Amino acid sequence: MTGPTDLERTRLAEAANGTPWRKWGPYLSERQWGTVREDYSPGGTAWDFFSHDEARSRAYRWGEDGIAGFSDDQQQLCLALSLWNGRDPILKERLFGLTNAEGNHGEDVKELYYYLDATPTHSYMRMLYKYPQRAFPYQELVEGNRNRGRHDREFELIDTGIFDDDRYFDVVVEYAKAGPEQILMKVTACNRGPDEAELHLLPHAWFRNTWAWNTGGARPSLTATTDGRLAAEHPLLGSLVVEFDQAPALYFCENETNTARLYGQPVDGPVKDAIHERVVHGREDAVAAQPHGTKAAAHYHAVVPAGGSMVVRALVHPASSPVTFTDFDAVFAARLAEADAFYDALQRDIDSAAERSVQRQSLAGMLWSKQYFGYDVRRWLDGDSAQPTPPAERKGGRNSQWKHFVASDVIAMPDKWEYPWFASWDLAFHCIPLAMVDAEFAKDQLQLLTHDWYMHPNGQLPAYEWAFGDVNPPVHAWSTWRVFQADRLQRGDAGDLEFLERVFIKLLLNFTWWVNRKDQLGNNIFQGGFLGLDNIGVFDRSAPLPTGGYLDQSDGTSWMAMYSLNMMRIALELSQHDEGYEDIASKFFEHFLMIVEAMDSLGEEGLWDNDEQFFYDWLDVPVGDEGRRKIPLRLRSMVGLIPLFAVQVLDPRLLRRLPSFAARLDWLAVHRPELAARVARWDVPEEGERQLMSIVDADQLRSILEYMLDESEFLSPHGVRALSRRHRDEPFSLEWSGQRYEVRYTPGESDSGLFGGNSNWRGPIWMPVNFLLIESLHKYHHYYGDSFTVECPTGSGQQMTLLEVADELSARLTRIFLPGPDGMRPVHGDSEKQQRDPAFEDLVLFYEYFDGDSGRGIGASHQTGWTGLIAKLIHPHRPPHEAHLAGSGERD
DSSP states (O other), X not given: OOOHHHHHHHHHHHHHTTOOTTSEEXXXXXXXXXXXXXXXXXXXXXXXHSOHHHHXXXXXXXXXXXXXXXXXXXXXXXXXXXXXXXXXXXXXXSOOEEOTTTSBTBOEEOOOEEEEEEOTTOSEEEEEEEEESSOOOHHHHHHHHHTOOTTSOOOOGGGGTTTTTOOEEEEEEEEEEEETTEEEEEEEEEEOSSSOEEEEEEEEEEEOOOSSSXXXXXXXXXXXXXXXXXXXXXXXXXXXXXXXXXXXXXXXXOSSOOHHHHHSOOOOSSOTTHHHHHHHSOOGGGSOSSSEESEEEEEEEEEEOTTOEEEEEEEEEETTSOOOGGGHHHHHHHHHHHHHHHHHHHTTTOOOHHHHHHHHHHHHHHHHTEEEEEEEHHHHHHOOTTSOOOOGGGGGSTXXXXXXXXXXXXXXXXXXXXXXXXXXXXXXXXXXXXXXXXXXXXXXXXXXXXXXXXXXXXXXXXXXXXXXXXXXXXXXXXXXXXXXXXHHHHHTSSOOHHHHHHHHHHHHHHHHHHHHHHOTTSSSOOOOTTTTOTTOSSSOTTSOOTTSSEEEOHHHHHHHHHHHHHHHHHHHHHHTXXXXXXXXXXXXXXXXXXXXXXXXXXXXXXXXXTTTTEEOEEEEEEETTTEEEEEEEOOOBGGGXXXXXXXXXXXXXXXXXXXXXXXXXXXHHHHOHHHHTTEEEEEETTTEEEEEEESSOHHHHHHHHHHHTOTTTTEETTEEBSBOTHHHHSOEEEEETTEEEEEOOXXXXXXXXXXXXXXXXXXXXXXHHHHHHHHHHHHHHHHHGGGOEEESSTTSOOEEEHHHHHHHHHHHHHTTTSOOTTSOOGGGTTOHHHHHOTTTTTOOOBOSEEOTTTOOEESOTBOHHHHTTHHHHHSOOOOHHHHHHHTSOOOO
């Protein structure tokens, strides 16, 4: 008999075989306004073209948004919750936040909400929204941030004092599935305040507008039946039923633009903001006179006593496969028990209850952050036949070189409010924790970006919708290999070789694009641009340099060395099943050696500075008519640590299975000893020679780690900083043509406007690069063993093996989210309410990055995306002998 422990795993297996368990999920965005997709302006001013104020009245072209939203995987029929406290000027239908220009550090959501639980098939989901009972301080938030400068912290909702006397509702939204397409929704609103308070809850059901853009588009419908249900008819979804408990009042309108409000043009019938008008302004004539439309809401109104609750229940199911309210509570109880059993099995080796809670919330955030992403670039540029022709300027503007791009997919987003669009290198990191709970979905995500309708014909992967042609670090191969390994462990077989081969073949094109486009002189030294590190450099690395010339980048070149080794390792795996891949593996190995040789030989010293024993970027500028001058930029930053990422360990047992590749290594040792010297060999008793391929040798590794583990430089109590703390008192500066350029250690929010000013690589802690540093230390330890020790922290007199250093970094990162001896979580900073209040203290937010001194969360507050890597760091890693059997030293 199948028990609760097995049922979610059973659903995952059924989903892999075609049962549509993933068809319905939390696929609504939390912000569709202000996105590139909805921007039809001549100059690409997305934030100005479609505002939060317009969102309640204007139909979206490419997607929908809502609070605690749920939809099918093509976002045809949407469910979400709206609220009104009797005092707000508008119906709360979507989360509020500031635009890039309004925030003193760029765009930012100004709400309090938390993802609490989720299963990978979305059979059970739970989130919490904290809704004030006073009027929501929209204007105060705008003005409060406008009056703050870049050196000030952001002004958040909790800073307004609106929660100080607990006059708010904790609104918990839960979903459960009785079957793959039978959706149960429950809303429980608890009055945390000292007095009774009014609350309106309006669960909404509506169709994404797919009919208004082109002539002849089929219009779906929602119609009230005689028994109070909604009959939903859609040309693709078929016939569905939406039911609300307790026979509430039902309001109907069309999901179409209110042209009268926005443009002063006549409007035909009740439109998108009609339910807002009916509830907030009491206009009975605003909604449809007949119970029919494409958008509908059930209206529940109560005065909730202090400490009391209000509960709302709803159902969605195919007309041919009903589910009833009679079964409602039993289904919820069963799905919750199964979710608990699923995580009990996953967390069986985690002793700490606090760590289990953080890991479960982080994985919940990962799963809640899936979103439908629809975008057809050619159609977006050309416009729709039933709409005005877009401005001609757009034809050569943003993404005009990506007309092949067509997306209509569910994608793991970085943050569904601040980043409601995929970013290619973020997605690679997302897939690591996602593979812990749903390896099939993680594999699908990695394959998605390599599809013909995503990848550019020239081989480039799309970066993000603001500029598909920007360049992100090439980590797709790394993630593909890591997900393959995780999946193989779970399957207990040779692994999904078809997935591995499919992605590898497409990445051959991408690797070629990198070599052809980002190696200016063909000398294996790469530029690449900002490479995801935003403002880390003294210049904007994605723009032409004010000095002229170009930048030889330590990080760009190191990423390519890492890419070469990742591709080599995948090819070696495929070679065990198809000998033809051994030659390809050899080519990637040789490319790696040529990159390492170039890093050593560029100019007099290469990218390695022999005086300071560290890697730096080098500025290559023209001098006179034909001369050039190379200047090392001795800015001690993450770009000098990234060379550690390019490391691979090959065990003798693997090499014995690959005679052609092993023979190539031996040939290089004889005929190209200067290159072969970059491969260290260590004799393993009774096994043979283990081989280390790395940019750095043992001496360089010690030198870099001496800096990295120095608490006055990179090592923070909460991880490794992106910029050395040394630059707080000794800022890096460069004088050029009368202009002074300076970089100073800034542990918190950015004081620079580069890249919108909403991220900062000049001091904070970033989870993805910390994760890669920890993984690299595991690999180095796998080769060097316990005999190789370093001082950690530098100057402490305490020696650690590299494995112990990796564990120490993991512990420091994990402590960001855990209560310390004083009960305080560093992530919450000095917020007394979030630290001490029983209704807050167990809730965790997974920010985009963290203060380099205090560990306080900064940036996008729900970027569980790559910060979700904490789930992997919390998870106990495999014993050394199991890592040895994998032939990599990587953590699984």
